[in-house]
Amino acid sequence: MESFSLLMQGLSTALEPMILFYALIGVTLGTAVGVLPGIGPALTVALLLPVTYGLDPAGSLIMFAGIYYGGMYGGSTTSILLNTPGESASIVTAIEGNQMARQGRGGPALATAAIGSFVAGLIATLLLAFLAPQVVKLALTLGPREYFALMVLAFVTVSATFGDSALRGLTSLFLGLALACVGIDGLTGAARLTYGVPQLMDGIETTTLAVALFAIGEALAVAAMLDPPDGMHRVKGSVKMTREDWRRSWKAWLRGTFIGFPIGSMPAGGADVASFLSYAAERKLTKHPEEFGHGAIEGVAGPEAANNAAAAGTLVPLLTLGLPTTATAAIMLAGFQQFGLQPGPLLFVMNAELVWGLIASLLIANVMLVVLNLPLIGLWIKLLSIPRPWLYGGILLFATLGTIGVNPSPVELGMLILFGVMGYGMRLYGYPVAPVVVGLILGPMAEQQLRRALSIAQGDWMTLVSTPVSAVLLGVSAVFLVVPMIMRLRGRGQVLSQVAGDAD
């Protein structure tokens, strides 16, 4: 019951007025960006990173986690009412949810999504609290080669396993890895790929890259689209769910939670994968198969629960191993590093108060979110009526604000524009963006672990597969790389491409 008392201590931190305030800002912003199409949680955290330089670390991190959770809640609203998913993990929700809205059942669809997210968020956060200390114990037994193998696994699952082409996913990843080499080498101090430009010595800022790829690339892609998106469906009637709705939803919520949490907590893709699998499970298990595709409430309840549970699950490897498995987690890792904190087993020893405060805040954030998303849903729907020109003008202004705030040099802004154009091109030709960001952040860490492992073994490369754990992890990575390729060759690739997403 060690976790329990630590969690109680965390709650006392989380209930401090300032921390509550940060959590509230986080969930409010998170819901807003989840609702607005075109900006996801990854981008929002990236935009806010530079702004929080001067703020309290605990508060800022709690705010970021609130944004992540809030984004998962808010995304469902856009999916259901607009048929344009607010973030990629809500794509599946759009299938059934939008059908329900077309039939005037938008209210119950929003309700089952919000309550399902709450149930899943609550259970998954508790699972996080009880699982994290166990993983930390395990993590302490891992050496550099095991960490390296874990990172290889994360590289493979982020880039090659899902999506419609392993080649394009890996290309994105290697772009990120190449960009990660820029700057001073952490082990020897050699300046790499700087070409005499002093601004490049510090490496490429994560925020600059993420903001450029997500905000500027996205804005260019949306502006250049010729066909206008779908209209909005007004919510008719009440948001109350009938007894029948409840009866059909609760099992889907629980199943979604227990599908989502493990998927999120393993380096096996993020919330998109979880919500897709949950949808598939609900369609198999339903007693109303004829309703699927025409507004089955289970098809909203399950995936929405799953994507929230997966968001909580993602925090397990992030906090205990320092291993980000989604773009948002990768940027949150940059957030920790900005405050001089390195997530991993030591964080639980050195900054126990902060970690447990963060986990406890998530429980509180969850309660805030269900309040924000059910009674106040009308307010969020109004956000959707902001005209797109103003919306994107504002996004770009904020996007450049972040970069200018860190480093107001023309070089930095030039990189922002360059990567923005790159992001636009990548969207045009179906290259995923998330692997670039993950590669940039995880690349230097993987390199360090690799070189450390080789140092210990005096340059013997066989050391990488010499322990069962690292050998198994590298083996699993190979399976995740090869099996999807075979599936695609056999024409079974559709399943994989549907699961792919970017901005979770």
Next chain:
Amino acid sequence: MSEGFPLERRPRWAAFVIAAGLAGLAAMILWDASGLKQDGGYAGVGPADVPRIIAYGLLLLAGLTVISGLKGDLPRPPPQAPAPVLWIMGGLIGQLLLLHVAGFILSGAILFGMTARGFGQKPLWRNILVGFALAFVIYGIFDRLLKLNLPGGPLELLIFRG
């Protein structure tokens, strides 16, 4: 999301351009790596080795991209409207050039105005006015209250430090 794009089985020039870009990047990395002092220590792996591995990976991917281009295996993007892209790029480059001359507020107003124009909102002068108001508020909050150091021009000097 690219599921909707039709795949056509004829060579795709875009794939060759992408492959050339990847190969060019790899060449830059290899050239840079050749100039680094090789200092592997006990690991036998120095600062130049991991970039080299990445460069070889990029070369391999460039080769595979050429093959997939020959097979026509690259999503064909839907038709694009060039004008909005040019407006937004103009706004971004305008901000880059004007930032240190005119300050954050004016350059931000131009970025906002031109982006909104790119999304079809007219007239431009009204967009810039809206952008001015927004950039003004942002400057006030972030530079004054949150102590983020945003570049000021004559206008910022006049209003906030006058």
